[in-house]
Amino acid sequence: MTAVAVSALLATAAWVSAEDARKWIGDRQENIATLIYGVPQSDDAPIAFRCELPARDFFVTLAMDPNFEPKAGTVPLTLTAPPSTEQLALEADILFIEDMEVTFLEAKPAFDVPIARMLKQGSELRFTLGEKTFVYPLAGAADAMGPIEAACAKPT
Secondary structure, three states: OOHHHHHHHHOOHHHOOOHHHOEEEEEEOOOEEEEEEEOOOOOOOOEEEEEEOOOOEEEEEEEEOOOOOOOOOEEEEEEEOOOOOOEEEEEEEEEEEOOOOEEEEEEOOOOOHHHHHHHHHOOEEEEEEOOEEEEEEOOOHHHHOHHHHHHHOOOO
């Protein structure tokens, strides 16, 4: 599944007044497993983690405000999940879909023990981009991450 296909899942992002209805949703299809934070059965999903199979390519996608600048290139993005002191320093591609006028940041970290631990044990997920930090609750993420963890975890 490409970033453009995932954009349908993320299209209206954080600006919908449905924040209270958002929850973590895990799903597995034939060639993809996802962990999405959003409103079920809607386009409201500011965060998506996905694992593309069979390669086990792992992606983190964050929907941005429609006025986000720049519209192309890469930006540094830091991911933390307090109370954990671990942090992931990512280089995120800027994906602007002109016909939908939506912008996403997408990074491709490894799905490893630190990211799994952050999602399972953190109280909130923080994406820091320069001086701005976006914060999302992690309540329910541990229960919903079974499909993506099973699909993307490295065989032992």
